[in-house]
Amino acid sequence: xxxxxxxxxxxxxxxxxxxxxxxxxxxxxxxxxxxxxxxxxxxxxxxxxxxxxxxxxxxxxxxxxxxxxxxxxxxxxxxxxxxxxxxxxxxxxxxxxxxxxxxxxxxxxxxxxxxxxxxxxxxxxxxxxxxxxxxxxxxxxxxxxxxxxxxxxxxxxxxxxxxxxxxxxxxxxxxxxxxxxxxxxxxxxxxxxxxxxxxxxxxxxxxxxxxxxxxxxxxxxxxxxxxxxxxxxxxxxxxxxxxxxxxxxxxxxxxxxxxxxxxxxxxxxxxxxxxxxxxxxxxxxxxxxxxxxxxxxxxxxxxxxxxxxxxxxxxxxxxxxxxxxxxxxxxxxxxxxxxxxxxxxxxxxxxxxxxxxxxxxxxxxxxxxxxxxxxxxxxxxxxxxxxxxxxxxxxxxxxx
Numbered sequence: 516x517x518x519x520x521x522x523x524x525x526x527x528x529x530x531x532x533x534x535x536x537x538x539x540x541x542x543x544x545x546x547x548x549x550x551x552x553x554x555x556x557x558x559x560x561x562x563x564x565x566x567x568x569x570x571x572x573x574x575x576x577x578x579x580x581x582x583x584x585x586x587x588x589x590x591x592x593x594x595x596x597x598x599x600x601x602x603x604x605x606x607x608x609x610x611x612x613x614x615x616x617x618x619x620x621x622x623x624x625x626x627x628x629x630x631x632x633x634x635x636x637x638x639x640x641x642x643x644x645x646x647x648x649x650x651x652x653x654x655x656x657x658x659x660x661x662x663x664x665x666x667x668x669x670x671x672x673x674x675x676x677x678x679x680x681x682x683x684x685x686x687x688x689x690x691x692x693x694x695x696x697x698x699x700x701x702x703x704x705x706x707x708x709x710x711x712x713x714x715x716x717x718x719x720x721x722x723x724x725x726x727x728x729x730x731x732x733x734x735x736x737x738x739x740x741x742x743x744x745x746x747x748x749x750x751x752x753x754x755x756x757x758x759x760x761x762x763x764x765x766x767x768x769x770x771x772x773x774x775x776x777x778x779x780x781x782x783x784x785x786x787x788x789x790x791x792x793x794x795x796x797x798x799x800x801x802x803x804x805x806x807x808x809x810x811x812x813x814x815x816x817x818x819x820x821x822x823x824x825x826x827x828x829x830x831x832x833x834x835x836x837x838x839x840x841x842x843x844x845x846x847x848x849x850x851x852x853x854x855x856x857x858x859x860x861x862x863x864x865x866x867x868x869x870x871x872x873x874x875x876x877x878x879x880x881x882x883x884x885x886x887x888x889x890x891x892x893x894x895x896x897x898x899x900x901x902x903x904x905x906x907x908x909x910x911x912x913x914x915x
Contacts, residue, residue, distance in 0.1 A: 518565040522549065529562040537566040623662070624648060630666040634875060635837025640844050644669055667875075670844060671868045677824055677849035678865040688758065688767045688793055692785070692820055693800035694813050695773030698828040700724070701859060702800060703770045704737040706852065708860035711743060716765040720745040721757055723788055724772040734770060737859070751788045758793060769795070776809075776816030786819050797822040798851055803833035803874070810842040824849035827866070831855045836875035 519537065523529035526546075533541050541564045549559040627648055631641045648669070691699040703720070711718040720743055722734045731747055738745030744761065748754035754769075761767055774781045789795055799822040801810060827839065830853050843850070853870055856862030864870065 518544070518563065521562050521564065522559055523562070524559060526560060526562070529560055533562065533564045537564055541566040626662040627666055630662050634666065634840070635835065636670070636844075637841050640670075640841065667872050670840065671872060673847060674843050674868070674871065675824075675847070675849040676866045676868060678851045686762065686765060686767070686793075688769065688791075688795045690769040690771060690789065690795050690797050691800050691826070692771050692797050692817055692822065693773065694776055694802075694805075694809075697773065697800045697802040697805075698854065699773065699800045700733055700737075700770050701857065702826060702828055702852075702854055702863065703768050704734075704741075705854065705860040705863040707737075707743060707766075707768050708741050709863065710766055710768075711741060712860075717763065718743050719761040719764040719767045720770070721748060721754070721761075721767060722746075722770040723748050723754060723785075724770055748788070751790050754788055755791060758791065774816075776813045779816075782816060782819065789820070798824060798826045799848075800826045800828060802829045803827050803836070803839050804829055805838070807838040807841050810838070811846065814842075814846045814848075822848070824851050826850075826852045826854075828854040830870075830874055831862075833874070836871075840871075840875050 517537065521529050521532045521536075523532055529546075533543070544563040544565055546560055546562045549561050624645055628641065628645060631644065636644075644666075648665070691703050693699055700722075707718050707720055710716045720734060720738050722731060722745075724731065724734075735745055744764075746757045746760070748757050758767060771785060774785055776782075789797075797817075797820045799814065799817050799820075801813060805813075825843075825848050827850065833839070850866035850871070852863055853866050853874075854863045
């Protein structure tokens with residue numbers, strides 16, 4: 516493989532230079548902006564590109580001076596392997612920053628590091644986890660499967676599983692709060708049905724959602740099907756009256772209007788409704804297919820409610836568990852339930868570590884994960900292969 520950097524005034528000029536020198540089969544690896552110190556001033560762009568030398572030889576030997584190069588399947592396979600090598604070199608560079616001295620050459624820690632990377636765990640979490648692994652006795656024979664198990668055990672041990680326990684004595688009031696569109700209403704219906712029919716509890720449903728078109732009708736429809744009492748409340752006074760009428764119930768579930776985490780006025784209005792003389796257990800409902808930063812924003816915005824834990828919805832719609840796992844490790848709270856589909860009441864289950872582990876591994880082939888664990892055993896290659904000052908690693912830092 517041949518790797519070269521090109522400096523140009525803009526991306527179009529850079530691409531022309533790359534195609535002229537490396538051919539149409541070149542692959543762009545990264546780019547960055549440079550300050551132009553010449554009298555012309557302005558900014559320049561530096562683009563790093565690479566091309567397979569075997570492909571250059573194959574294309575130069577073709578007759579007729581064809582402009583288009585049609586890579587063979589073998590060439591594509593070689594390119595994939597070389598891109599994986601570049602990825603491994605980047606990972607090794609990051610690992611060198613995390614593990615000082617002899618720890619960097621510890622093969623076991625290297626294998627653990629690779630597993631964390633394959634699972635999409637963020638740098639800060641990996642760094643602290645590897646420090647903890649160094650202080651722990653070695654578990655198992657250090658095989659690849661042992662490393663995978665150790666990593667999953669380590670990160671899952673940091674997350675509590677605590678579904679609400681419906682005690683025999685006393686009444687429980689549970690509310691479902693969270694951003695718009697996460698499935699609070701359907702989730703409440705699922706849990707209400709399970710609580711009433713499987714546990715034999717006396718259940719009442721309440722909604723304070725006065726904004727969503729059809730939300731109240733939807734809740735009344737669920738209530739009629741389940742033959743459960745259902746009431747609405749628009750403010751704190753009405754909510755107190757409703758709750759007083761159902762003091763004989765074992766569990767009261769309260770559905771709320773979805774609120775944008777960015778709208779503090781709406782959140783303050785909702786919080787005012789819950790100024791009650793009875794304790795309310797708030798469950799923050801979050802969707803599994805939400806981005807990491809949006810999860811952090813929601814957790815911070817709803818902190819004023821003093822929510823007890825997270826209820827995670829739409830596990831069936833999320834393709835990658837890395838965003839959720841990074842969030843749970845960054846903002847740890849107990850997990851109560853997972854929802855896995857639209858069926859009421861079937862598609863809800865108590866949160867377990869086994870279910871979370873399976874979700875995290877979704878979309879990331881375990882076979883591919885185990886096969887790639889030997890990446891850190893590769894000897895350090897030519898330093899010119901790293902991006903150096905290209906800052907590609909910095910641009911992607913922390914991304915899964």
